[in-house]
Amino acid sequence: MRQLTGTLERKQAYLLLVLPAVMIYFAVIAFPTIFSIVLSVSNYQGGAVFGEKANWSLVGFKHYLRMFKDQYFWISFKNNIWIMLMSLFIQIPLGFVLAYTIFRKLIVGREFFQTVIYMPTIISVIVVAILWQSIFSPYGPVTSFMRMFIPGWENKLVSHPQLAIVPVLFVMVWYYTGMYLIIFLANLQKIDQQVIESAQIDGANEWQMLKAIILPALSGVIVTTAILAISGSLRSFGLIWAMTAGNPARRTSVLALYMYDNAFKGAPNFPLANAISTFMVTVSFVFIVIAKKIEKRFGGKE
Amino acid sequence: MKRLLFVLLALAMVLPVFAAAEKDQAAEGPITLRVLNYADATTPAYAVEKEIWDTFRAQNPDIVLEYEELFDEAFHTKTEAYAAAGRLPDVMFMWPSGRSSTLYNRNLVKDLTPLMAPVKNEFVPIATSPGQFGILGQIPQSTTNTHVLYANLGLLKKLGLSEPKTYADLVAMVPAARAAGVEVVLIPAKSDWVMQSCLFSMVLGRIAGDEFINDVLAGKANFTDKPFVDSLAFIKRLYDDGVISRTALQIDYGEGPALFASEKSLFYIDGAWRVGEFITSPDSGVALIPPAKQQSDFKLMNFPVIPGEKNANSSSVIAGTGFGMNANIEAGSAKEAAAWRLISYLNSAEVLKKRLETGAFSNVTRIGVTASKMEPLQVMNAQLAPAKATYVVDGILDASVYGPINIGLQEMALGTATPEQVAQTTQKAFEEWEISN
Amino acid sequence: MTQIQPMLKPKLSIGAIIARVLLVAILIGFTVMTIYPIIWLIINSFKTSKEFQMNRLGLPIAPTFINYPQAWKIGNFSMLFVNSIFYTGVATLAIVILSLSTSFAFAKIQSKATKPLYNSFVIGILLALESIMVPLFIMSIVTGVYDTRIGILIPYIGLGLPIGVYLGTEFIKSIPDALIESARLEGASYLRIFFSIILPMCIPVAMTLAILTVTSLWNEFMLVNILASRESLKSLPVGILKFSGSLASDYGKQFAALVIGMLPMLIFYLSFRKQIQRGLAAGAVKG
Secondary structure, eight states: OHHHHOHHHHHHHHHHHHHHHHHHHIIIIIHHHHHHHHHHTBOOOSSOSSSTTOOOOBOOTHHHHHHHHOHHHHHHHHHHHHHHHHIIIIIHHHHHHHHHHHHTTOSSOHHHHHHHHHGGGGSOHHHHHHHHHHHHSTTSHHHHHHHHHSTTOOOOSTTSTTTTTHHHHHHHHHHHHHHHHHHHHHHHTTSOHHHHHHHHHTTOOHHHHIIIIIHHHHHHHHHHHHHHHHHHHHHOOHHHHHHTTTOSTTTTOOHHHHHHHHHHSSSOOHHHHHHHHHHHHHHHHHHHHHHHHHHHHHHHHO | OHHHHHHHHHHHHHHHHHHTTSOOOOOSSSEEEEEEEEOOTTSTTHHHHHHHHHHHHHHOTTEEEEEEEEOHHHHHHHHHHHHHHTOOOSEEEEOSSGGGHHHHHTTOBOOOHHHHGGGGGGBOGGGTSOOTTSSOOBOOOOEEESOEEEEEHHHHHHTTOOOOSBHHHHHHHHHHHHHHTOEEEEOOOSSHHHHIIIIIHHHHHHHTHHHHHHHHHTTSSOTTSHHHHHHHHHHHHHHHTTSBOGGGGGOOGGGHHHHHHTTSEEEEEEOGGGHHHHSOOTTTOOOSSOHHHHHHHEEEEOOOBOTTOSSTTEEEEEEOOEEEEBTTSOTTSHHHHHHHHHHHHHTSHHHHHHHHHTTSOSOOSBTTOOOSOOOHHHHHHHHOOOSEEEOOHHHHSOHHHHHHHHHHHHHHHHTSSOHHHHHHHHHHHHHHHHHHO | OTTTHHHHOTTOOHHHHHHHHHHHHHHHHHHHHHHHHHHHHHHHTTSOHHHHHHOSSSOOSSOOOTHHHHHHHHHTHHHHHHHHHHHHHHHHHHHHHHHHHHHHHHHHSOOTTHHHHHHHHHHHHTOOHHHHHHHHHHHHHHTTOTTSHHHHHHHHHHHHHHHHHHHHHHHHHTSOHHHHHHHHHTTOOHHHHIIIIIHHHTHHHHHHHHHHHHHHHHTOOHHHHHHOOSGGGOOHHHHHHTTOSTTOOOHHHHHHHHHHHHHHHHHHHHHHHHHHHHHHHHHHHHO
């Protein structure tokens, strides 16, 4: 290959293919991120960033200290962890099982179900929030439903400090499972049908086939979805922002909302907000490295 | 061929970045004002809002408005972003405190006192005197009771109960209300500001009074002192006595009026501005509570006597919203004159009368402006005069201090903090705020 | 044949039957929970606000159609619609092409730059938009793209690239090297290979990426709200935001606005779905 083409053409092609995306990416994401990290150790309170009008300096890690001392930071972080566990151990398996059911044609009306389960993803969070808010209201259908079995049942779900997050988790399962379904289905369809068919002819049952053929073929995708789930759950914002805004008493807050509250609500504290987001990125980075490590070990055994 | 196409595509994406950098810089000609307004596009009053701005445009061809209009959280986010980047609009909708605090704290808005001086006598004093931050940053267009006890007298009568005079009377209603499957007092307290603004501020005014807050601000008292703790403890007591159900924390602010109108509770607590929700809507002609029923079955009142109160029948009152001006506009410049012309127009009798009639305000700060038609609840609201007006917590304290109070009030409802703990957290937040200022 | 085979299998155990019943139950549960909200929303958009407040879950007693024309007019949706289609369409196209070209280079052209660049893209997936909102806003003003179409498009593209590059690279890696090598032997340039071999093969991943991008961009409101102030540049969700939130007072119009915002997506998705399946099938044959 090398003799034939020469490195110059290869380098040029590489540059041409990569440069536009890299330029935009660095302008839009990388630079603001670095900027955000710098702000997190500064005392910037708005106003000019550069030039002679700029009025801020670096002050070290005091915003991080303040963050770690705040109980609401830990409540938010804990909720992120719940969301992450829920996505990893409910959404992904559920998405996979449903995709597999559709792929293996174990039920009728596959196309219909496939279409429907992905549908929530296209509805705006604003609609989703208003809707579920009405459903979980103390005067809503959940209450009426429960009262059919337990007369006088009081809907105190949200007024319990530890359970307040449960309705949010429930809505998240409903909202995002479709995305995993689509990803799994797309990759299941890449598996060679002939392999599956010949396994069937050899008399392999559903479970054996799953273990011997499907799961190994999907191990890469499982890690992909795990990464999506981890990063998605640490970033989760829109749905909770619209659904509970963190109430009651921040018990349904998450890190992104905690950050938003510190940047845009009444008493803005940009350094603190940026410290939170730096923390968020660091944590998800650590989790993803762990996920990759697990994949390597797991993949090695197969 | 395709390579060329690709390069062109890449260029097409990047080039406009530089091209766009040069924008309109025409110096002479009409004056351009950048305006940020706050408007709810769904209210029947929205048509009137449009009309108000269109009239100004028609009457002032020498002023070009670069008009931006946002609502609710989108508005606040945008304002903070503008403030952060130092690119505030020339004229903007503002609160006297609360979520507009940033604009005052960072001196981004102009003190309108000198401009207001010539027309001072046309307004009530609250609209012309400096607010919490020592400047007249905006001209409040109305004042409002943040606490009103909406009472369903018809339902009370049906249950054989009578109007409460004291808090003990409310507590005595709990068994009867429970038996009938309704709440005693409903408050849509899902968002944390509601409890603080619509109930706690009034309680604090009754038990501690404005003097206490002044003392705290002057360093002569602490939030951990008895009056403040007692006020918090009273909120906790409301839950413990069953006067307010803990499910209040699940009731969205938007749900409140309908629940009260459909007789889910004997009483309802909200701000005076919520009267507009119950009256006949001009576009559909339907009312949550029809005028005849408003007259016969409903009453707006003040909270009954609270144990240990020192200010009888007082209530929390706050200056309303209004329009402010960017501090960067040079004094005496043509731009200032134009911006002031706009603000004066927005505070004119003509405009304020319209706002009064749509139910957006229950009163206006301009003397001598009255609405032509009002429904019973609006009349009751206008007549509801507390014996004494006291501070609203988010109108007198900084956001970093009232924030913990808002959350603390919910913590007490969840049972995760005692009044003493909330008081301590508040005191700590206050001390931190004092250091940073 | 293969379709019926699993069904006819004689050794279908009780466990398998239970599993299947359970699966069907979950699927039906999902279906109800998805269809119901949409119907609920549409039904309520035909109620007046007062009726909705009194009767949140039932059918309208006196259906009204007034909400739609009113919301459309007040919200100036015609203009917002065009803007939304423009932003979503152009950004999605750019994201798909730029991600795939980058992915191709990362996956199939050796370079020392690949590893650090690829890793920095992957870190981008982890980023919350809210965390870079203020820096983005400040940069947007400093560079002069604030309040322009391009100033909204570029951040949109930038935000879609990390996931695009990630999915694209993973996908293109699975394409056999032999395919590219034989084309190279025939003297084809890398760019030519990209356009005539790789791009057609990437249809499945491009479709998945396009769907992910379109759905997230169509509903995006934070960024447009921050980066534009002229009404003529705003998008549909920003217009809808004017009608919503817990402080909004007219639910009927709010729901009409929400339906207006959701319907194009629904139509897009239902019609696009067939194409993605065709794309997936094609991908399965070639890959």
